[in-house]
Amino acid sequence: MNIVVCVKQTFDTEAKIVFDSQGRIDPNGVNLIVNPYDEFALEEGIRLKEKFGGTVTAVSMGGARAQEALRTALAMGADKALLVSDPALNDADEWVSTQALAQAISKIPHDIILAGRVAIDDGSSQVCVRLAEELHLPSVSTVLKFSVEGNKVTAVREIDGGTETLEVELPVVLTAQKGINGNEPRYPSVAGIMKAKKKELKTMTLADLGLSALEPKMKISKYDLPAPRQAGKKIPGEPAAAAQELVRLLHEEAKVL
Amino acid sequence: MDEIKNVSLEMKDYIASSGAETLSWCMQCGLCTNLCPWRLVPGEVSENFNIRKMQRLGQLGLEGFEEENILFACVTCGMCQINCPRNVEIIDNVRSMRNTTVGAGFLPAHLRPIAGSLHANGNPWSGEREKRAAWQNGLDIPAFTEDTEYLLFVCCTSCYDTRSQKIAKSIVRLLKAAGVNFGVLTAEENCCGESIRKLGDEELFQKLAQGNIDLFKRNGVKKIITTSPHCLYAFKKDYPELGGEFEVMHYSEVLAQLVKEGKLAFPEELVRKVTFHDPCYLGRHNQVFDPPRELIQAIPGVEFVELDRSRNKSLCCAGGGGRIWAEVPMGERFGELRITGAVEKQADTLVTACPYCIIMLDDACAGLEKGDVLQVMEMSELLCKALDPK
Amino acid sequence: MPKGIWIFVEQRDGQIRKSSFELLSEGRKLADQIGEPLVGVILGQGVETLVKAVAAQGADKVILVENEQLKNYSTGAYTSALNQVIRKGEPQAFLMGNSATGRDLAPRLAQRLGVGLASDCTGIEHDPEKFLVFKRPIYAGKAFAYTGSTARPVLATIRPNTFAIAAADESRQAEVEKETVSVDPADLRAIIKEVALATSKRPELVEADIIVSGGRGMKGPENFTILEQLADVIGAAVGASRAAVDSGWREQKFQVGQTGKTVSPTLYIACGISGAIQHLAGMGSSKFIVAINKDPEANIFNVASYGIVGDLFEVVPLLTEEFKKLVSA
Numbered sequence: 001m002n003i004v005v006c007v008k009q010t011f012d013t014e015a016k017i018v019f020d021s022q023g024r025i026d027p028n029g030v031n032l033i034v035n036p037y038d039e040f041a042l043e044e045g046i047r048l049k050e051k052f053g054g055t056v057t058a059v060s061m062g063g064a065r066a067q068e069a070l071r072t073a074l075a076m077g078a079d080k081a082l083l084v085s086d087p088a089l090n091d092a093d094e095w096v097s098t099q100a101l102a103q104a105i106s107k108i109p110h111d112i113i114l115a116g117r118v119a120i121d122d123g124s125s126q127v128c129v130r131l132a133e134e135l136h137l138p139s140v141s142t143v144l145k146f147s148v149e150g151n152k153v154t155a156v157r158e159i160d161g162g163t164e165t166l167e168v169e170l171p172v173v174l175t176a177q178k179g180i181n182g183n184e185p186r187y188p189s190v191a192g193i194m195k196a197k198k199k200e201l202k203t204m205t206l207a208d209l210g211l212s213a214l215e216p217k218m219k220i221s222k223y224d225l226p227a228p229r230q231a232g233k234k235i236p237g238e239p240a241a242a243a244q245e246l247v248r249l250l251h252e253e254a255k256v257l
Numbered sequence: 258m259d260e261i262k263n264v265s266l267e268m269k270d271y272i273a274s275s276g277a278e279t280l281s282w283c284m285q286c287g288l289c290t291n292l293c294p295w296r297l298v299p300g301e302v303s304e305n306f307n308i309r310k311m312q313r314l315g316q317l318g319l320e321g322f323e324e325e326n327i328l329f330a331c332v333t334c335g336m337c338q339i340n341c342p343r344n345v346e347i348i349d350n351v352r353s354m355r356n357t358t359v360g361a362g363f364l365p366a367h368l369r370p371i372a373g374s375l376h377a378n379g380n381p382w383s384g385e386r387e388k389r390a391a392w393q394n395g396l397d398i399p400a401f402t403e404d405t406e407y408l409l410f411v412c413c414t415s416c417y418d419t420r421s422q423k424i425a426k427s428i429v430r431l432l433k434a435a436g437v438n439f440g441v442l443t444a445e446e447n448c449c450g451e452s453i454r455k456l457g458d459e460e461l462f463q464k465l466a467q468g469n470i471d472l473f474k475r476n477g478v479k480k481i482i483t484t485s486p487h488c489l490y491a492f493k494k495d496y497p498e499l500g501g502e503f504e505v506m507h508y509s510e511v512l513a514q515l516v517k518e519g520k521l522a523f524p525e526e527l528v529r530k531v532t533f534h535d536p537c538y539l540g541r542h543n544q545v546f547d548p549p550r551e552l553i554q555a556i557p558g559v560e561f562v563e564l565d566r567s568r569n570k571s572l573c574c575a576g577g578g579g580r581i582w583a584e585v586p587m588g589e590r591f592g593e594l595r596i597t598g599a600v601e602k603q604a605d606t607l608v609t610a611c612p613y614c615i616i617m618l619d620d621a622c623a624g625l626e627k628g629d630v631l632q633v634m635e636m637s638e639l640l641c642k643a644l645d646p647k
Numbered sequence: 648m649p650k651g652i653w654i655f656v657e658q659r660d661g662q663i664r665k666s667s668f669e670l671l672s673e674g675r676k677l678a679d680q681i682g683e684p685l686v687g688v689i690l691g692q693g694v695e696t697l698v699k700a701v702a703a704q705g706a707d708k709v710i711l712v713e714n715e716q717l718k719n720y721s722t723g724a725y726t727s728a729l730n731q732v733i734r735k736g737e738p739q740a741f742l743m744g745n746s747a748t749g750r751d752l753a754p755r756l757a758q759r760l761g762v763g764l765a766s767d768c769t770g771i772e773h774d775p776e777k778f779l780v781f782k783r784p785i786y787a788g789k790a791f792a793y794t795g796s797t798a799r800p801v802l803a804t805i806r807p808n809t810f811a812i813a814a815a816d817e818s819r820q821a822e823v824e825k826e827t828v829s830v831d832p833a834d835l836r837a838i839i840k841e842v843a844l845a846t847s848k849r850p851e852l853v854e855a856d857i858i859v860s861g862g863r864g865m866k867g868p869e870n871f872t873i874l875e876q877l878a879d880v881i882g883a884a885v886g887a888s889r890a891a892v893d894s895g896w897r898e899q900k901f902q903v904g905q906t907g908k909t910v911s912p913t914l915y916i917a918c919g920i921s922g923a924i925q926h927l928a929g930m931g932s933s934k935f936i937v938a939i940n941k942d943p944e945a946n947i948f949n950v951a952s953y954g955i956v957g958d959l960f961e962v963v964p965l966l967t968e969e970f971k972k973l974v975s976a
């Protein structure tokens with residue numbers, strides 16, 4: 001089975017957001033990790049290979065540092081890795097990213113393409129579904145559970161207030177919810193880490209992919225930070241009145257309900 | 258039986274290159290495993306973690322040592338190391354073996370936010386850097402200047418954990434009462450890095466340590482008082498490797514000296530039966546045994562009893578080596594043994610002198626529901642009580 | 648000829664989702680600002696009866712697309728249908744709720760149309776130069792990006808509860824345009840076999856939007872039922888402190904904290920939890936924290952957005968009643 005897993009390198013969940021002099025988010029000095037949802041996708045990709053044989057190719061788009069994310073994928077058990085990297089992609093929106101990744105992945109044999117359902121940085125949750133469209137493939141988003149039998153994939157995905165079971169034939173794109181198939185992303189062995197150093201990690205530019213610079217559809221005009229958390233308030237009064245006031249505040253002030 | 262695995266010279270070299278210099282000295286006598294506190298509790302970690310075997314796997318370059326329950330189980334208490342007949346630097350070996358995976362970017366899931374926070378905030382507790390010194394508000398603590406004798410370095414835990422802040426505040430009070438010339442640079446400090454180094458993240462340790470060394474040098478720091486034995490260890494044993502040479506003391510050493518000199522006294526009688534838990538990093542690792550005992554016994558009214566395991570034989574609280582962030586089910590926590598031991602001695606107060614030990618012992622005391630017969634206190638808190646009427 | 652702001656009216660089993668009414672309400676304001684019509688787009692089968700409600704919520708026009716293939720949502724059929732009506736009607740903007748459906752549908756539709764999409768927005772501003780500027784939380788809400796598109800239409804999914812629902816005006820009429828579409832068989836490759844609506848099933852702890860947690864103050868395992876009752880009213884997951892786990896009242900998999908699960912819900916309600924640093928490490932990034940604790944000095948109040956000092960056994964059931972009133976309103 002030819003398995004492709006899309007892996008994005010993101011800021012550490014603990015990272016602080018700081019802006020540079022141009023008001024853009026400054027990645028300098030920030031610890032970077034593999035997008036946690038993508039780790040679940042990787043785990044599933046590697047399990048598929050362990051079950052059916054084949055090749056797992058990890059694909060990422062990003063700057064040179066994104067190689068680290070791909071090394072992680074290789075240490076976990078991916079066979080090959082491809083990084084799409086080009087300064088012209090710095091301002092890529094989801095459409096541009098999709099064009100580049102689709103072009104790269106179209107050149108790799110793929111029966112199944114896996115990715116996390118969302119990246120924890122921009123949180124846009126678009127690229128892999130767009131990718132499916134661009135490659136003319138069906139997709140199932142936010143998959144909780146799936147199995148492959150012959151050519152047929154049965155997948156359970158999360159919908160509002162429940163789940164939906166789908167059947168679809170390979171090739172297909174699946175985006176992974178955390179905890180997909182009840183598995184935790186594996187912790188690589190030292191042997192895996194040592195082997196990863198020798199595995200193929202290719203980098204391709206837009207020119208290598210036969211693409212020229214692409215004009216994004218969306219442009220970010222500015223960034224800002226949320227207002228600092230307000231000091232909390234203790235709600236005074238008798239329990240009944242306090243409970244009522246709390247619900248009112250949650251509804252009207254916090255707008256969470 | 259274990260499955261047959263391949264001996265790998267390459268792996269062995271990789272482990273050695275990560276710093277496990279004395280790994281090959283081990284002759285597999287097994288004393289380490291027998292002295293290991295994990296033998297005293299039941300459960301999965303205890304069954305899987307065998308320090309002798311882990312080193313053997315490393316010597317042969319065999320896979321298997323890197324399983325989370327094995328590689329990250331050691332509490333670095335040092336019990337094995339001080340008794341090793343071959344003087345194997347077992348803890349260095351553990352940390353180097355951890356570095357084989359951690360150095361490549363792989364930390365067990367529960368430790369990632371810890372490392373993430375150390376990177377982003379300079380402390381492991383996800384506390385905002387700007388709030389590191391917030392506990393000092395209203396306490397009138399002098400800033401360190403060129404005329405200050407001692408820098409007081411406060412452990413991250415006591416900066417951010419409200420329970421632990423009481424320790425820092427008590428130490429400040431005692432130092433003031435004794436007229437010590439001290440100041441702080443808290444807001445600009447990083448975590449000392451002791452635990453993250455033991456966890457094998459050498460790169461992160463060096464980043465944190467270098468930040469502190471530069472800060473200390475820039476401000477002309479020569480003498481440091483630490484609130485935590487872990488910071489004491491880092492400054493004394495780790496920082497010199499990076500060019501950070503300072504005169505470092507735990508607060509108990511400073512205070513005990515001042516009591517001897519008559520500069521600090523405890524007027525208030527406390528009728529208590531007190532016992533002392535030697536923190537591994539104060540006792541075994543830094544051989545500071547007498548100062549806390551002298552201090553406790555300087556309080557009028559205190560009856561002091563030793564725990565069965567004390568001084569060099571003290572039993573770890575399980576908070577070292579990064580285990581302060583590890584989950585262990587009830588019934589398998591070393592702290593429970595300490596609480597039970599103290600209750601058996603009919604002590605009403607279990608004193609220790611380390612913020613990590615306090616976390617672990619407090620937790621065990623609450624878990625065993627022994628709070629009505631035994632109070633867990635940091636030594637500075639007890640001493641403060643004896644300073645003040647009421 | 649202006650083509651308007653279009654709203655995707657999401658319906659399931661003939662029920663319009665609340666988020667669609669929110670979008671229609673805000674869409675009305677935007678349409679007035681830019682002087683263009685507001686159009687509601689309904690996909691389904693036998694859903695003509697919904698037109699009235701869409702009109703009452705402010706739509707000038709309703710595009711009704713009925714087709715057996717559209718009876719229930721499927722990615723392919725809905726993409727195919729919307730692609731056809733959008734290409735024909737050429738709206739300026741097409742807005743959807745950021746529901747599971749919106750999240751699945753919007754990116755595919757945007758790619759088919761070759762346009763931009765602002766996902767999971769929490770605000771929309773009209774700007775004379777930039778047209779619509781969308782506010783999006785990024786880095787789990789640690790920052791916001793403001794984004795817009797020069798191309799048309801611009802697509803966006805909007806987080807539920809972002810906008811208030813305006814009062815419906817039942818006297819409003821809307822022009823109805825019925826469209827027929829053909830669904831490309833290539834779009835029907837993923838076949839839905841089963842839909843399981845588990846309304847009573849609590850969400851997974853790590854993904855839940857609301858979490859109610861109990862600690863040592865719960866006093867015993869049986870008392871967790873009052874938290875479960877509260878949770879079920881607001882669709883929350885139930886978590887626990889380690890003290891509650893150690894006491895054997897809850898399973899370890901429900902432990903929130905440094906050595907348990909790390910959660911970041913919109914709302915975290917801590918009942919009988921003191922707020923130890925290890926607990927805070929697992930939930931401190933929640934957007935809103937509510938604390939119910941009888942000890943006014945408890946550390947949890949230092950991080951809580953709202954707190955009630957009181958006996959949880961008294962407060963929690965009252966809270967459940969108040970939430971019931973709100974939910975049924």
Ligand SMILES: Cc1cc2nc3c(=O)[nH]c(=O)nc-3n(C[C@H](O)[C@H](O)[C@H](O)COP(=O)(O)OP(=O)(O)OC[C@H]3O[C@@H](n4cnc5c(N)ncnc54)[C@H](O)[C@@H]3O)c2cc1C
Nearest residue numbers: 862863864888889890904905906907919920921941942959
């Ligand atoms: C290595 C390690 C890892 C840990 N990891 C975690 C972790 O992942 N998650 C975690 O939660 N903890 C963790 N802890 C434990 C943590 O330190 C605290 O002990 C624990 O969180 C306390 O739980 P609690 O708040 O429920 O209990 P307590 O601290 O005992 O607090 C109970 C609270 O309930 C209140 N209360 C009592 N009765 C009522 C009533 N009738 N009405 C209202 N309020 C009432 C009390 O005022 C009190 O504030 C860890 C500890 C260690 C040592």
